[in-house]
Amino acid sequence: MELKNSCPVLSLIKPNFIEHNSAYWEVLPYWESKPKMRVGGGNGQIYRIIDPVDGEECIVKISKFSEEAAKDNKWINKRLLRFYREIEALKKSLEEDVDGVVMIYGDGKVKIEDEVFPYFIMEKCDCNLKEYLESNEVDISQKILLCYEIAKTIGILHYHKIYHRDIKAENIFFIDDQPIVGDLGLVESRDSDFVIDERGEIIGPIGWMTPEATNKFLTEKTKFGKYFNCKIDKKSDIFQLGKLFWYILQGNLPLGQIIFDDFIVKDQLLYNIIFEMLQHESERRPTLTNIQKNIKYLFPNYQL
Numbered sequence: 001m002e003l004k005n006s007c008p009v010l011s012l013i014k015p016n017f018i019e020h021n022s023a024y025w026e027v028l029p030y031w032e033s034k035p036k037m038r039v040g041g042g043n044g045q046i047y048r049i050i051d052p053v054d055g056e057e058c059i060v061k062i063s064k065f066s067e068e069a070a071k072d073n074k075w076i077n078k079r080l081l082r083f084y085r086e087i088e089a090l091k092k093s094l095e096e097d098v099d100g101v102v103m104i105y106g107d108g109k110v111k112i113e114d115e116v117f118p119y120f121i122m123e124k125c126d127c128n129l130k131e132y133l134e135s136n137e138v139d140i141s142q143k144i145l146l147c148y149e150i151a152k153t154i155g156i157l158h159y160h161k162i163y164h165r166d167i168k169a170e171n172i173f174f175i176d177d178q179p180i181v182g183d184l185g186l187v188e189s190r191d192s193d194f195v196i197d198e199r200g201e202i203i204g205p206i207g208w209m210t211p212e213a214t215n216k217f218l219t220e221k222t223k224f225g226k227y228f229n230c231k232i233d234k235k236s237d238i239f240q241l242g243k244l245f246w247y248i249l250q251g252n253l254p255l256g257q258i259i260f261d262d263f264i265v266k267d268q269l270l271y272n273i274i275f276e277m278l279q280h281e282s283e284r285r286p287t288l289t290n291i292q293k294n295i296k297y298l299f300p301n302y303q304l
Helices: 067-071 074-095 129-135 140-159 211-218 234-250 268-277 288-297
Strands: 002-004 007-009 016-020 023-028 044-050 057-063 104-112 115-122 172-175 178-181
Touching: 016 104, 057 074, 067 074, 067 115, 074 104, 074 115, 129 172, 129 234, 140 178, 140 234, 140 288, 211 234, 234 268, 234 288, 268 288
Parallel strands: none
Antiparallel strands: 002 007, 016 023, 023 044, 044 057, 057 115, 104 115, 172 178
């Protein structure tokens, strides 16, 4: 492998392998047809990887930031901490047998040009939510059921004190038409004893950001901060989930002050569920238990 801009990238000259569990796993570009294209989020790079035992294709996510670089750079250290948090959250989901979360197969560290990068191996999904909706004919009843299943998974994560904080279409995946929650890179545990978020830092995806994330970016630790909620927690997941439901149901995002006329699906009860989730003040948003109950109340209307 070669090192470029502190990001591990595949060498195009010779095969790459990671020694994992006393075996050598072949690492390949994520896109077969586009070997030079790097794929990943803010903290990691994504590659395909071949299990040497059964030949199964999995995914390996390698941190963009090395342990050496993190020692002298506070910003890099935070990104590395987030990468480790994602590993911990996936392991906890596996230990607690949480359905609907991408499965982790193992983790470790790889040395690239004398620097050490953590990685983890996970199951390979078929596509993400955006790709799924664009490639399939999904009727309204299937979309409502999809919202329910995703809410149920987020609810189980909350039960285990895990908040996602980065809910968006690109972080919901599919395996055999079943939704899978992934990319827990901004995850936070309720019992976390350290804080890695700061004012002036964008917490969450642009377009999907919550009011409290925007407050934190703009006002925390300023003279205005005392007037606004800057706490990003489980209620932030509710807001992003409301945006996700809207996206699933009609393909765009609810930005600005929405009214029922903006909602393509002319179902007042369904609109009310989402409207309550998108309340500016987090304390006005419903619980996931109530959201699931209200969606399930609609099932007979859609023959579910």
